[in-house]
Amino acid sequence: MNELFYGDNLDILRDHIDDKCVDMIYIDPPFNSKKDYNIIYDGASAQAEVFKDTWSLSGWQMEKKMIFFDDAQRYQKIHNIISVFEKLLINTSPSLFAYLVHMSIRIVELHRVLKPTGTLFLHCDPTASHYLKIILDEVFGRNNFLNEIVWCYTSGGVSSRYFGRKHDVILFYAKSNKYKFNTQYREYSKKTKQRGLTKVKGKYFASGLREEGAVLQDWWTIQPVLSPTAKERLHYPTQKPEMLLEQIIRAGSNENDVVLDAFCGCGTTVAVAQQLKRKWIGIDITFLSIDLIRQRLLDSFYRDIQGLNEKKAKSQFDKDVKIFGIPRDIEGARQLATKTKGDRIRKEFEKWAIFSIGGVFTEKKGADQGFDGYFYLQDLNKKKNLYNIKCLIQVKSGKVGVKDIRDFSHVMDREQSPTGVFITLEPPTGPMMKEVARMKPFTTSLGKVCDRIYLVTIQDIIDGVLPQLPIQRITKRAQRVLPKVEQNNIFNP
Ligand SMILES: C[S@@+](CC[C@H](N)C(=O)[O-])C[C@H]1O[C@@H](n2cnc3c(N)ncnc32)[C@H](O)[C@@H]1O
Structure with missing residues (x-):
């Protein structure tokens, strides 16, 4: 059964996810970008705060106690690196330091839940990738570093003061040298194809060229989900393209493997994992994300299925996906109302x-x-x-x-x-x-x-028995997913 958790991933990982039960992890945590992200609603200029990407030292004393005293053995691997970061950054860049502590403790938990054959893909940007790589080296071991994948795109603005910043970084690590990896291919560029290829029964043949395409390298060219007309766009501010996740999930897992995303946003990882017949676990700290993911999965995989009306589709969904942390009864609602731990779950x-x-x-x-x-x-x-x-x-x-x-x-x-x-x-x-x-x-x-x-x-x-309210739901609905992901957003250099 697939599982969607509402809450802080540190608590969820510690309390609910067993050791060595996950085959592949992708995470796309907030980047310490000092932005607060807002979701733009369809058809109205309303904006709702989705998640905060600002970090403060308010939780540091609590985390310090957990890392160095209460659970010192569990977090031993990050003691040195946090002490070094503390010396280096606490006075000059306290928010970066807070972000790195927050990430370090979670990376230890993610490492714990991975099977020995498992891999982790950590999506970040060049402002923090060098620090995160040191944490990953400490927790996973330098020898288990596999790639720094560079995801290049061309959309968005540029500056006249430096080169256009047009890539993200995805750090790829294995838990051991027995890790699973499936080689991925991309279509040859037009130029390569034109260089003396012949097409026989719909397939290209030429010396030195593979039938499957070119072996995928560590730099990828996939357009982001920015265009207002992009079919998969759900107006979630940091939504990642399905094609990107498809490449990652295909490379790091096989059918029926368990894929985990502990910062799952609008659910790109879980939607692609579902489509590729993987089992999945998703975690997010905002209710909006959980609600969007639920709706995205219903729209993409359960709506319009022959023989299932909306009620039956929802009940089938409830059988397939277990959602934790959303109040199902008045007691649960009361618990949520009185939960005060940490700033991020306030309100x-x-x-x-x-x-x-x-x-x-x-x-x-x-x-x-x-x-x-x-x-x-x-x-x-x-x-x-x-x-x-x-x-x-x-x-x-x-x-x-x-x-x-x-x-x-x-x-x-x-x-x-x-x-x-x-x-x-x-x-x-x-x-x-x-x-x-x-x-x-x-x-x-x-x-x-x-x-x-x-x-x-x-x-x-x-x-679910509300009075007739004059409110129209205005978030965008996901498209029904076709059996195969369309691959038209790749550009071949
Ligand atoms: C950059 S977004 C992920 C976007 C996602 N890859 C997608 O395609 O939609 C980061 C997400 O992490 C969530 N988040 C931040 N801190 C968290 C925490 N401590 N536990 C769980 N989720 C968290 C935010 O609510 C946000 O939805």
Whole structure:
């Protein structure tokens, strides 16, 4: 069975993944790029924070205790390197140091879960690849370094102050010298083919040229998923091309092998692994990712399957894929609401509740503004043009009363939100329901009648019985996957 985990990969790896059970790992962790990535929603200018790529020393004391004292033996291999990085970077580049500690401890866990025949592909960029390579040398052993794969692309902007930065780095290591590897091929370039090749029964023959194509080297030319018209694009900010993952997964694993991605984003690895008949384990720390992956897999592999309606497709999916960490009952929701460990899972309860009803989470900087998220409602302006009205969502995980409804209504007035959604973990009181019922509904110029405030309970979300909300789900849907991945995004130099 395939497994999708919602949570911090360090906790998941330590608590749920056994030693030596994985055949191949691909990870594409955030790059210490000091950017916060936002997902752009389809058809609206709304943006929701996906994940933070900024690193601080706030967790360092806790990690130090774990690495050097509580679990000193388990993390022995990284003691020296972390001490060296500490001397070198803690004062001059504290965020880089925090990032490297974060990666080191996870690399030890990834090494532990790999089978002796297993391999790891770590995707990074040239700003951190040299540091990460030292960590990998320490944990995997210098002799087990196999390749520094350079993934070249041509899209995106360039600078006039230096050469265009147009490649990522994928560090490829084996756990031992008994590792699995399947040679990969690429099509010969047109020029090579023209050099005296003959085509017999659809196949090319010439001296020195292989029927399968040219052996793939350690530099790859695959276009990224940037074009707005790219079929596989899901508007996830760091989505990687399926072709890239296809090459990696084919090289490092065989059918029925287990592939792990511990930073799985919008699920490119797991979708390609599924297509190539591998078993897979995916982990991500944001609910949005888990939700996107679930939808991507449903759309790509379960939708429109003959004889399966949507309900049956979902139930087949639930049999094939086990999802951990997403609340399935009220107790689970309560646990998520009270989970406070670390900055990165802060507000995950609010995010989960908001995404579950199709809204957009808003990370507020500074003082609380009295709302947690929003959605867009279409209306006509004075010139009779369509425009989006931003409508607010509030999430409460504690005790609630009629005052909370009145306060939310004031915030809605301030933000000019004619309708809104109030989500509560605890059941609403009688006076709250009365207050909501006596509020005047709002009618758009298009004739859509909306309640002033919709009361939604977490129980409604869990049971999937929401009131008729004026929210349209706006994330992009994945295309149905064809039996074979199209290979038209390779360019041959
Ligand atoms: C660069 S993206 C991966 C993109 C992915 N390769 C794809 O094609 O969609 C990195 C992902 O790592 C996740 N992440 C960051 N820190 C994490 C952690 N400690 N545990 C699990 N996931 C984490 C982020 O939420 C983000 O989705």
